[in-house]
Amino acid sequence: MVPHEPRFGASGAHGLSSATQTQHGAELTACDREPIHILGTLQPHGFLLAGEGADLRIVQASANVPDRPGRLAARIHGQPLGAAFPEIGSAAASDLAAQSGREGANYVRTLTLNTVDGPRSYDLAVHQSSGLTILELEEVASETASAHSLDALYPLLNAFVEGLHTATTAEELCALLAADIRHITGFDRALVYRFDRDWNGTVVAEDGNGVLPSYLDLRFPASDIPAQARELYRRNRLRIIPDAGYEPVPIVPKLTPSTGAPLDLSQSVLRSVSPVHVEYMRNMGTMASMSVSILVDGALWGLISCHNKAPRQVPLRARNACDFLTRIFALQLAAKERGALAEQRLHLGAIQARLLGFMAEEDQFVDGLLNHPEDVLALTGANGAAIVTAEHCRLLGTTPAERQVRGIYDWLSVHHGGEPVYMTDALSAEHPPARSFADLASGLVAISISQKYASYVLWFRPEVVQTVKWGGNPTKVATQDPTGGPDRLHPRKSFEIWKETVQGRSLPWSAPEVDAAKDLRSAVLGIVLRRAEELAALSEELQRSNKELEAFSYSVSHDLRAPFRHIVGYSELLRSREGDRLSDKGRHYVDTIIEAAFSAGTLVDNLLTFSQMGRNSLNRVSGDMNQLVEEVRRKVARDVQAERVIRWQIGSLGRVYADPVMLRLVVENLLSNAVKYTRDRPEAVIEVGREPDRDAEAVFYVRDNGVGFDMAYVGKLFGVFQRLHRVEEFEGTGIGLANVRRIVERHGGRTWAEGNLGQGATFHFTLPVRGGAQ
Structure with a gap:
């Protein structure tokens, strides 16, 4: 299995039969209950001390605490930390106090202890557990300590942060993270492993040296990481097993004297792992592994999982650097996902606003939906839709037959009648008759549009047959105990690709799509109850979503x-x-x-x-566009080299009704770009003009004879950080045109561009003609 905590190789994976899931339900429940956080043993690459009270009196310790000259490990119980370990007590007392309130095991410093075998270097980490201060000292070789010092790691960290700016997709971010984590740790393979909503995991990025097989794109069942292991991943972000062949070291005494309970090692960096997991690693052909949890908004998004064919120890400082990279990655990922979701919500909100307008114009609101099927389908990205009441069944797009839709309506009325919204991407699993029309309706979103009668708007998505590549057969069964004891689950011995064809499922519905359906339901009910209020509610919701994104930025x-x-x-x-x-x-x-x-x-x-x-309010006034352009032209011309020749051609631009400060920024960006991208021309020609008004819009343009651009990339021009030329050729940040589009759209206008490589470019923008504009 790709991740790093206990794995049991059992069934329960998404897409498997219900019979198989039932067969192993008891075993999986038992796995979920295994107390892996209180196993009472440690891995032997370090030792543990549990201190109590203000003087950190040692009440528990691992059995491998080293003897030191004049201080036998067997006699440290009951001694204050400062007496038993003066090096820690005197050198790290202030650091321990600073760390005591922080969550998780935190690196304090690297120190040297004099032992009977000579001086030894240890990385010290500390955390709190049930009123105890837990100190863990992890032995580290001096040569690896220098190789993973801050000075050695800083160039890697800096390069990673720089790389984040060039990664435009989540896939590129994941690939960058996998490569940098493997570079820092030196493991044979580093994987980025993402959970789906059913807790199955898929390897979405990988970096390796070829020693271990590739797991890229493989899926692993949710049962490989039980619920309590996932919770430990969430609470304890860093885990390492340097040698899967280790002998566990017990904690002495087993129970904490003051509580009579086992020591909770949830946050421990040395905590032992389940014997089943050790068996699992050996089956994988790996003797060392490390994981770093990826938390997005506090929830477990996925894992960085590293493996090595031979035992391998990575110092705590290097692991902390990996954790730091992962946190930066998670912030960037969250920002991209929030931005994508916000953009989708705004897009769907615009569709919904149109539908509300259409419904408001009709005597019967249903006609507003029926007369605009494209918007109804686009609202949720569906292929077909239906509006069904007891008396009528109206179909839009590609749908099952009317009698089949009626069957869905009857089933919803009986089994989900009290639910305002119902959603599934596997309809036939809950409504067996749907198997006969899975190619038309494997996905269903249904909203109840009446609080009194059974009336629904239904959206359908077709089946998408997928071939899922599992990392080994996920339906591993329990094995009979030859001694006559209870059957137990054993981890898989083979990780060869095991393919499964998943049928009866559509593409999943995204949260903005489901929310759009919910909002439409609210709007429909609002039209029935208060026709005048639903547009205001929609506008408020769209503004809230937009403000959240703007506030974050x-x-x-x-x-x-x-x-x-x-x-x-x-x-x-x-x-x-x-x-x-x-x-x-x-x-x-x-x-x-x-x-x-x-x-x-x-x-x-x-x-x-x-x-x-997006935050500033618009202060529109009527103004002379020629005067504004001339002021901006003079300002831009002051920064032009004296030897340059620029011929300006400015036509009659008339008056506009707009915010003068924001409009000045639009003109300044467009003229500055025109000057910049024509600087290699013997004579630069920059034209500013106004086309004939159309559809109550004033259409302006800025044209130049500069380097131009390839129209294949025109979609990137107005995006944030999007550039079509290298920084070495033309300076800039890639935000100017994004500002242009945002300002123009806030005024109710549009932007677009045309160009040819080496032949110049033309940028258009429009402003509504109203309120005194001419």
Whole structure:
């Protein structure tokens, strides 16, 4: 199995038969109850001390505490920590106090203990457990300690953070994380493993050296990681097994004297693992493994899982660096997912707003849906839909036959009559007659549109037959105990690809799609009860979603400004005050730091401006567009090199009704781009004009004869951080055109562009003609 905690190789995987699941239900329940957090033993690559009270009197310790000159390990029980281990008590007392309130096992420092076998280096970690202070000292070789010092790890961490800016998709982020984690740890294989909603896991990214087989795209059943193991992953982000052939070390005494209970090792870095898991690792052909939990908004999203064919120890500091990378990854991933969800919600909200308008215009709101089938289907991404009441059944798009839809209606009325919304992507599993039309309706979203009568809007999705590649047969059965004892589950011995064809399932419904259906239900009921109020409610919900995204972007960009300014300021102080003592290479390094930090600060400032565009209110006034363009043109021209030749052609632009501050930013971005991308031309020609108004819109354009762009990438132009030219060729942050689009859309207008490589580009934007504009 790919992850790292106890795995039992049993059934229960998504897509398996209910009979198989029932067969192993008892065994899986037993697995879920195994107390893996209180096994009472440790892995032997370190030792543990449990201290109680203000003086950290030692009440429990692992059996492998080393003897030291004049201090036998057998006599430390009952002694204060400072007396039993002066090196820890005196050197780390303040650090221990600082760590005591933090969650999880935290690295304190690396220290040296004098033992009867000579000096030994240990990484010290500390955490709290049931009123006890748990100290864990993990032995580390001196050569590995220097190889994983902060100075050695910093270039890797810095490169990872830089790489985040170029990763545009979640897949690219995962691949970057897998490669960097393996680079830091030196394991043979590093995997990014993602859970689905049923807790099956899929390997979505992998980096390896070829020693171990590839598991990329393989799926593993939810039963491989029981519920209590998943909870431990959530609470304890870092786990390592340096040698699967280890002999467990007991904790002495077994029970805590003051409580009479076993020591809770949930947060321990040395905690033993289930014997079943050790057997599992051996079956995989791995003798060492490490995992780092990926938490998104506090929930377990997935794992980084590393494996090595031979035993391998990774120092705690290197593991902490992996945890740091994973946390940064999780923040970036959460931001991308939130942004994608917010964008989808806004898109669906616009569709819903149109549907509400259509329904409001009709005497019978149902006609507003029936007359606009494209929007009804687009609201949830469905292929077909139906509006069904006791008297009528109206079908839209690709649907089952009317009698089959009636059957779904009757089934919903009986089994889900009290539910306002019902959703499934495996209809035939709950409504067996649906197997006969799975190709038309394997997915179903149903909303009840009456609080008194059985009336539904139904959306259908067709079956999508998938071939799932499992990492070994997930239907491993219990094995008879030859001694006559109870049957037990054994981990799989084979991890060869085991394919299963999953039928009767559609593509899953996303949360925004289901929410859109719920919102439509609320709107329909609002029309029936209060026709005048539902549009206001929809607008408020859309504004809330948009403000959440804007507030997140504003907070991140605002908080990043000060660190970059500090970097620039202190670097300039270093250059001015200590420059004479620096070598030429050192001064070059300082200049590079200043330039990079200044560029990053500029990027943050632009991002902050972008986020503010959605937060600031519009103050529209009627104004002369020619006057505004001329003021901006003069400002832009001041920064142009004296030797450049630019021919400006500005037509009659008339008046507009807009926010002058925001509109100035639109014009400034477009003219600055035109100047920048024509600088290689002997004579730059920049034209600003207004086309004939159409559909109550004023259409403006900015045209240049610069380098242009490939129309195949026109969709990227107005996106945040999207660039079609290298920074080495043309400077910029990739936010300017995104600001243009956001401002224009807030005014109710549109933006688009046309261009050809080497022949220039034309950027269009529109503004509504109203309120005194001419």
